[in-house]
Amino acid sequence: LPEEIVREEAFPSAADAITAVHFPDDRAGLDRAISRLKFEELFLHQLLFAEIRRDRETRTAHAFGINEGYLKTFVASLPFALTNAQRKAAWEIVQDCAKDRPMNRLLEGDVGSGKTAVAAIAVAHVLDAGGICAYLAPTEILAGQQVAALKRFLPKADIHLLTGSRKTVEVAELREDHPCIIVGTHALFQEGVALPPLGLVVIDEQHRFGVQQRHALIEGGDRAPHLLSMTATPIPRSLALTLYGDLDLSILNERPKGRRPVSTHLVLSRDKKWMWDSVRLQLKEGRQVYVVCPLIDPSDTSGAASATEAAKTLQAGELKSAKVGLLHGKMKSDEKVQTLAAFRDGTIQVLVATTVVEVGVDVPNATAIVIMGAERFGLAQLHQLRGRVGRSDFQSFCYLMPDAFTTNAQQRLLALTRIHDGFALAEKDLELRGAGNVFGDAQSGFPDFKLATPADVPLMKKARDWSARMLRQDPQFLSHPLIRKHVRRSLDRVHLE
Known part of the structure; x- marks a missing residue:
């Protein structure tokens, strides 16, 4: 890190930070050391992005004239x-x-x-x-x-x-x-x-x-x-x-006109009869329904077993008068396409599925989604699943049915019943789960840092501000040869990969 950053931010030196991380004198010293090491990762990452942007400016593309x-x-x-x-x-x-x-x-x-x-x-x-x-x-x-x-x-x-x-x-x-x-x-x-x-x-x-x-x-x-x-x-x-x-x-950050917020309900054991009555009413009115099952058995990596079992149980019980379909990751590609087509054209009234429906499935006539084992999903994933309904002018419903109700799950699920804005929910998820896996699989896109995590937002802002300041003062890193060497090496790796 440049000396001016270490001085202005009151960071320990690199050697002192490494020592404090392994042999801390107190909690405050450990926190300062970790902040410095996280900041260094984030700062160098921002400089790499700046270099990639600059590299892009040297390339040409076809200019498509505006008609x-x-x-x-x-x-x-x-x-x-x-x-x-x-x-x-x-x-x-x-x-x-x-x-x-x-x-x-x-x-x-x-x-x-x-x-x-x-x-x-x-x-x-x-x-x-x-x-x-x-x-x-x-x-x-x-x-x-x-x-x-x-x-x-x-x-x-x-x-x-x-x-x-x-x-x-x-x-x-x-x-x-x-x-x-x-x-x-x-x-x-x-x-x-x-x-x-x-x-x-x-x-x-x-x-x-x-x-x-x-x-x-x-x-x-x-x-x-x-x-x-x-x-x-x-x-x-x-x-x-x-x-x-x-x-x-x-x-x-706007929803299309006429779209109503999805009415979201937390369904405990005593509420199940009311919920299934509500689902059957939706079906009677000609609407369609999703039932989403979580991954329960770790060996069942696609969730196929839990979804298959749920489909059988519902077809024989609560939804015996409806045409129930099944969609999960172990099905062949053609089978998935056929099942979705049947749901889209109304042949299937209830689609029991794993999170394979989380993104991109668009059936405007579907107005209810039941999420079983809701406590097993993160807020962002629950919001994505809720987004499968509410795609028409009809009022839509989301029913969150947890198997267990821990304090953490309660906070998460109650937040979903109150907050309909995805950006606000993402902020809430950061707050509730800190450095946890905030965005589900989306976090696989987070850079491969040793210490920094998506929860380090204040440090990220600080790193971004400092990188912009350095690029204004020393755009070619002439006064910072070690940084120039690191950024060039990282850029070469980007080119090679």
């Missing part, structure tokens, strides 16, 4: 009115794509805030200007759903599905001079498939795609594609800037 008349017509053709936040984000993205430097933007939004519509506007803009787009989803089942969603937004577009088990076109048939959309999984890039030059790449569920993979997308070739990443989980702004500091940020 305002076409975009106005396209937006007017949408079956709903865009929110102000959607308009602002879409315009930021379109303006980025009109520049000859590669866009690297993160679109962050709450559940149901309309990220797909914004991405569709970006895709429409690039297609209209003659470019090829790739849309990457985290799983094959979601890739298939995105094809259906994009066809609704862009019925005349040439859309191809390209996943491990399903192909609607061979790569060799794709032509550089023919605008189209290629939809696949993240593996499309990670397995080195030779695609034609891309104008825009949209990455859904960004956290599964690390900084190295993002950087690899703009490597090679004469022109880099523009890159739009989207998060499935709302992340507090301060944390997003640390996790994704190499990206520009657009935030969707």
Whole structure:
């Protein structure tokens, strides 16, 4: 760390910090030492992001000219009115794509805030200007759903599905001079498939795609594609800037007009009869229902056993008059697609599932979700699951049914019944669980630090401020040769990976 930071922040020296961590004199000294070591990790990480941004500025991309008349017509053709936040984000993205430097933007939004519509506007803009787009989803089942969603937004577009088990076109048939959309999984890039030059790449569920993979997308070739990443989980702004500091940020913080908050209820043993009566009433009115089962047996890694058992029990008991379907991770890809299609067209009334439905499943007629073993899920994951309903003008319901009710679970579940804003819930989750696994699998995207965690928000802000200050004062690190060496080595590793 530069001497001025150590002095102004009253940090111990590196040697003193290491000594204090292993042989602390008191708690205060240990805390100061840990803060210094965490800060060093975060500070160097922010400098690396700054260097990646600077490196990106040297690369060229295709500048897709803005056809305002076409975009106005396209937006007017949408079956709903865009929110102000959607308009602002879409315009930021379109303006980025009109520049000859590669866009690297993160679109962050709450559940149901309309990220797909914004991405569709970006895709429409690039297609209209003659470019090829790739849309990457985290799983094959979601890739298939995105094809259906994009066809609704862009019925005349040439859309191809390209996943491990399903192909609607061979790569060799794709032509550089023919605008189209290629939809696949993240593996499309990670397995080195030779695609034609891309104008825009949209990455859904960004956290599964690390900084190295993002950087690899703009490597090679004469022109880099523009890159739009989207998060499935709302992340507090301060944390997003640390996790994704190499990206520009657009935030969707409004829900589409007419969408009512999902009425969320904590269901204890005495409430179960009332809850199932309510579910049956929803079904009688022609609506559909999700029942989500947790992973209970650690050996049952996909949760298939608990979901299968729940489906049998419900079909024979509380929901015997309904058509019950089953969806879990052990099913073959085609079976999953068929089951979801049957749920979407109403053939299946109740879908019993594992968390495979957590992200991206969009069935507007589904107005109730029962989450069994609710205490086993984190707040962010519960909010994602709740987001499977509330996708139409009908009032929707979320029933949280815990098996056990510890104090910690009580705080978490009661917070969900009161708070409907995903960003506020993410802040609450940080507060409740500290350095715990705040964002479920999303934290796999957190940098591989030895000490720093997502809960270290004040230190993250401080590290970001200091990195900006240093880059203003010494942009080439001429006065800080050790930092220059570290950043260059880290940047080489990003290039290599």
